[in-house]
Amino acid sequence: METHRPRGRGVTIEDVARAAGVSRQTVSNALNAPYRLKAETLERVTTLIEELGYRPDQSARSLRSGTRRIIAYPTPEDDPANPNPLMGGFLEAVVAAAGEAGYHILLVRPHSGQDQTRALEELIAARTVDGFLLSDVLHDDARVTYLAGRGFPFVAFGRTASEHPQNWVDVDTVQAMIDMVDLLAAAGHRRIAFLASSSRLPWMDHRRDGFQAGMRRHGLHGQEISAPGDDPGEIVAATRRLLGERVRPTAVIAAGDWLALGVYAAARAEGLDIGTDLAVAGFNDLPVTAFLQPALTTVRLPLRRIAGALVDRLLQTIEDGVTPQAGLLLAGELVVRPSSGG
Amino acid sequence: METHRPRGRGVTIEDVARAAGVSRQTVSNALNAPYRLKAETLERVTTLIEELGYRPDQSARSLRSGTRRIIAYPTPEDDPANPNPLMGGFLEAVVAAAGEAGYHILLVRPHSGQDQTRALEELIAARTVDGFLLSDVLHDDARVTYLAGRGFPFVAFGRTASEHPQNWVDVDTVQAMIDMVDLLAAAGHRRIAFLASSSRLPWMDHRRDGFQAGMRRHGLHGQEISAPGDDPGEIVAATRRLLGERVRPTAVIAAGDWLALGVYAAARAEGLDIGTDLAVAGFNDLPVTAFLQPALTTVRLPLRRIAGALVDRLLQTIEDGVTPQAGLLLAGELVVRPSSGG
Structure with missing residues (x-):
């Protein structure tokens, strides 16, 4: 039996919402912030999106909401022949967490002679990104001072100084x-x-x-x-x-x-x-x-939990304007193997 | 003695070009593709950019030129606890090479259920990126087929099939x-x-x-x-x-x-x-x-040379509309150490 529902190009977000018996926002969440929905709701909405052939216009939506769906991550300079061995796993976890929420990660590196703060300023001015994920945060970090001063969304892997917003995640x-x-x-x-x-x-x-x-x-x-x-x-x-x-x-x-x-x-x-x-x-x-x-x-290090918490906190700031007021300490897991003896 | 040159906000790219005795394009290259200039030219132009306090309007320039100065890199899915050990070094080399040319790298991961080609399509439709850098290229790679079909700029780390554009870099x-x-x-x-x-x-x-x-x-x-x-x-x-x-x-x-x-x-x-x-x-x-x-x-693997060649080839395609017609094979270096014996 065929369902006589609209299909393909003409399908709107309202069509999906009506068919699923949910709000427009819930359909939007299914696409952009699936982690906010219960599994059964997400499945019902996703099934209908596919059945109806609904295709959101990413470009138009970005313009409407004012977001680019891009998180900037200024990567610390490194040596390709001997890179920080944690970076690959951390980036993978961050990219996966952001991808689930419909965001991409922009790796940012100032060009020669340009300072970090200037690079952030240019990205904000050009409206290229919605927020920043910082790592390798120093106690007196110029990037944190700059972003906090502008009130631009950011989250830090590593503690920020007490006078700055406490929107950070760290390992205990x-x-x-x-x-x-x-x-x-x-x-x-x-x-x-x-x-x-x-x-x-x-x-x-x-x-x-x-x-x-x-x-x-x-x-x-x-x-x-x-x-x-x-x-x-x-x-x-x-x-x-x-x-x-x-x-x-x-x-x-x-x-x-x-x-x-x-x-x-x-x-x-x-x-x-x-x-x-x-x-x-x-x-x-x-x-x-x-x-x-x-x-x-x-x-x-609980890399997936760290990345999930970082992305979640940043998106709260970007999408809901809510900045967490206290840092989040996650426990490291002791892995006991034979090198420590009996 | 003071130089009676304009300074700061009012300074245009033409002012810099005139003071340096070069073309507008050369000033643009100094900012965006410094590797194209001779060292002495680059130094003269850069010095004048600083002396005059010229600040390019990245946003306006991007709109004019139609470029976002963003290269998308669809990263292969991986395990954060046991990531591909080459990825960190490769990414570092790519970010550094792109940064020198004034470009950032966008890490792209399709969200659950979305196929790779669809993710590329959305980025192109939203005008988010100027071109794609692909790695882990398969012989029959749907991403290559899609991008070649649309004529959208891309470069591949790994050989593309003979019927596709040969814009790739690989290790011999x-x-x-x-x-x-x-x-x-x-x-x-x-x-x-x-x-x-x-x-x-x-x-x-x-x-x-x-x-x-x-x-x-x-x-x-x-x-x-x-x-x-x-x-x-x-x-x-x-x-x-x-x-x-x-x-x-x-x-x-x-x-x-x-x-x-x-x-x-x-x-x-x-x-x-x-x-x-x-x-x-x-x-x-x-x-x-x-x-x-x-x-x-x-x-x-010569990671810096690989990354440099990838970015250089991609920017030729993006900025000059010139797509290299043959792949580039780079030699791996045999590193002989005691494990192979006498």
């Missing part, structure tokens, strides 16, 4: 590091060292703070060393000096999995068995850690 | 694999196995073809095995079966570094020393290979 790094120290202390470790990178970036400070907080809880003194840079050779050399000391640590918490790879190489060079002679832990759960022998104990 | 994978076989054959290896993933993607086929071509040159029979998937456990199990055979290969070329990590784990489990008992080689030169013990012989 301090708690994750406390959990990691608890794990090692419970296994009997007393001489636990922390291997940091030399940077004073906020997230590196949080990992260091969490390590020291965890050590204090157990009445332990935490030794810290810093790798001078990202160079594998330098990381290995710094760690070998630590492991070669007369009274060496029995456990090393590396501030990142990348650094933990250096600890593996240094331990092998010093003839120490990881998991038995030396417990090792990292941070980030990079995919490569599954191939390490033994596999690495680490902290997994 | 076949030659790189022949070079790799030459290296191992010169070291005396006769039983060389190839570890592929199970996929029949074009680039995996090229690696396989190159391996077999290299083996034929030396009158050798190339054994191939396939890992059933990307799961580390399955890769290791498949490789252990190969290494456990009565007459085992003395060298394994893995079609990717990711697979080579599995060969390392399998060799350790079988009690074989890599570099002495078993030569191992990979493909892609992922950053992690520098931490492996021994370090991995592999093929490095």
